[in-house]
Every structure is written in C-alpha cells, then in structure tokens.
Amino acid sequence: MPNPELGSTSVLEQWENEEKSLTKWELCRVIKELWKYKRHKRALEVYGWMNNRPERFSVSSSDAAIQLDLISKVHGVSSAEEYFQSLSNMLSDRRTYGSLLNVYVRYRMKEKAESLLDKIGVKGIVMVQNEL
Numbered sequence: 765m766p767n768p769e770l771g772s773t774s775v776l777e778q779w780e781n782e783e784k785s786l787t788k789w790e791l792c793r794v795i796k797e798l799w800k801y802k803r804h805k806r807a808l809e810v811y812g813w814m815n816n817r818p819e820r821f822s823v824s825s826s827d828a829a830i831q832l833d834l835i836s837k838v839h840g841v842s843s844a845e846e847y848f849q850s851l852s853n854m855l856s857d858r859r860t861y862g863s864l865l866n867v868y869v870r871y872r873m874k875e876k877a878e879s880l881l882d883k884i885g886v887k888g889i890v891m892v893q894n895e896l
Contacts, residue, residue, distance in 0.1 A: 772798075772809035788814070788821050795830065808834040828855045829863035836867040858889050865891075 779786060791810055798807035811831050814821040823831075828851055836844035848856075848864050861884050868877035884891060 772806045804837040825855045825857045825859045829859040832863040
C-alpha cells in the first residue's frame with residue numbers, strides 16, 4: 765500500500781516497482797479525482813510523471829488544457845502562459861485556448877482575455893458557448 769505522505773511521483777514509482785502497469789485512462793481518473801478535491805499540485809505531479817514517459821503516454825489537447833489550468837492554480841498565470849507558449853501547433857486548439865481564456869477570466873485579467881479572444885477570432889478557432 766502506497767504511503768499517502770509521499771508525493772504523487774513517489775507513489776507512481778512505487779506502483780511501477782511493484783509491477784502494476786498503469787494505463788492513461790487510470791491515471792486520468794486519478795487526476796480528475798485529485799482535481800475534484802482541489803489537490804492541484806498532486807494532479808500536476810501525475811501529469812509530470814506521465815510527460816516524462818512519452819513512449820507510454822501521449823498528450824492530447826484535452827490533457828494540455830487540464831495541465832494549463834493546474835499550472836495556473838499551482839504556479840500562477842505567468843507559468844500557465846509559458847506552458848501555453850511551449851505547446852506545439854497540434855495541441856493549440858479550442859481546448860487549450862479556452863483553458864487559457866478561463867485562467868484570464870478567473871484572475872480578472874480583462875485586457876488579456878480580450879486580446880486572446882481577438883487572437884482566437886483571427887485564427888478562426890470556433891468556441892462553443894458551454895466551453896467558455
């Protein structure tokens with residue numbers, strides 16, 4: 765049984781050492797539960813562990829959008845912006861743009877939100893009402 769005092773990375777390493785194969789689906793469920801209980805730092809650690817294993821876990825734009833939100837909550841807006849800027853074109857879609865827009869709205873950054881909305885419009889990205 766993993767020690768709950770350990771960080772997420774240590775727990776995942778312990779499971780791996782016990783030869784318990786973890787699937788992306790299982791890890792995403794863990795992340796969702798951690799997020800639900802506002803354990804943002806722990807959820808971000810799980811993503812970090814997955815990101816360090818690109819041969820096993822591919823990152824989708826949904827994953828990137830969730831990571832962006834978690835980064836903003838754990839490390840602040842500027843770190844979330846840096847993460848967004850580092851994303852490949854393939855991951856820069858309505859999900860990640862929407863996530864960054866939500867960060868700006870949450871932190872009441874009106875000018876940045878408006879600027880991002882303009883950029884979204886120029887890029888022709890269609891946002892669905894319930895995504896905002």
